Amino acid sequence: xxxxxxxxxxxxxxxxxxxxxxxxxxxxxxxxxxxxxxxxxxxxxxxxxxxxxxxxxxxxxxxxxxxxxxxxxxxxxxxxxxxxxxxxxxxxxxxxxxxxxxxxxxxxxx
Amino acid sequence: xxxxxxxxxxxxxxxxxxxxxxxxxxxxxxxxxxxxxxxxxxxxxxxxxxxxxxxxxxxxxxxxxxxxxxxxxxxxxxxxxxxxxxxxxxxxxxxxxxxxxxxxxxxxxxxx
Numbered sequence: 001x002x003x004x005x006x007x008x009x010x011x012x013x014x015x016x017x018x019x020x021x022x023x024x025x026x027x028x029x030x031x032x033x034x035x036x037x038x039x040x041x042x043x044x045x046x047x048x049x050x051x052x053x054x055x056x057x058x059x060x061x062x063x064x065x066x067x068x069x070x071x072x073x074x075x076x077x078x079x080x081x082x083x084x085x086x087x088x089x090x091x092x093x094x095x096x097x098x099x100x101x102x103x104x105x106x107x108x109x110x
Numbered sequence: 111x112x113x114x115x116x117x118x119x120x121x122x123x124x125x126x127x128x129x130x131x132x133x134x135x136x137x138x139x140x141x142x143x144x145x146x147x148x149x150x151x152x153x154x155x156x157x158x159x160x161x162x163x164x165x166x167x168x169x170x171x172x173x174x175x176x177x178x179x180x181x182x183x184x185x186x187x188x189x190x191x192x193x194x195x196x197x198x199x200x201x202x203x204x205x206x207x208x209x210x211x212x213x214x215x216x217x218x219x220x221x222x
Binding site: 034043 | 152212213
């Protein structure tokens with residue numbers, strides 16, 4: 001099964017860190033882990049991706065478990081504009097996204 | 111201008127009609143993709159293309175066809191639209207040297 005598993009929804013307070021988990025227990029050695037987010041009425045937006053090592057960019061950090069069966073997207077300080085559906089996706093070594101799951105709807109409270 | 115432009119943004123069509131959704135990109139990417147999204151669900155891959163001469167089926171290609179007219183243009187056709195093809199359709203691009211995808215804003219298609 002090429003799908004990933006994420007909680008349906010999470011809540012956070014503004015200005016606090018958010019940890020969004022993803023389970024990908026059947027991931028193969030050459031699959032990358034990508035995270036995208038989707039705001040209402042918009043297309044998905046790239047957030048971050050990684051293979052084995054933890055990754056940081058201006059938007060977020062990605063922590064990948066040593067066995068690669070799970071990962072966590074970290075938003076260091078949630079803002080109201082971070083409220084969106086966050087998707088964790090596996091890609092094969094050609095970069096093709098195998099499938100999107102239902103994602104996690106993040107709600108940010110002021 | 112948007113990096114990935116989809117037209118039309120919204121379309122209502124009748125069952126049995128042929129309809130084409132268009133996608134153009136200014137990113138210079140070789141790889142282009144078509145996805146559909148159903149309410150409350152994630153995206154599913156319909157077709158993808160790695161260059162002008164390359165077309166590949168995704169997981170739900172039945173009832174759809176595509177044409178890669180140029181590096182920058184990738185169109186999706188519904189030969190005979192049916193109501194269960196009512197969905198939000200997204201085009202995406204990806205460069206060969208990077209793994210991040212850039213998505214368009216989507217086309218909302220309703221088949222009545």
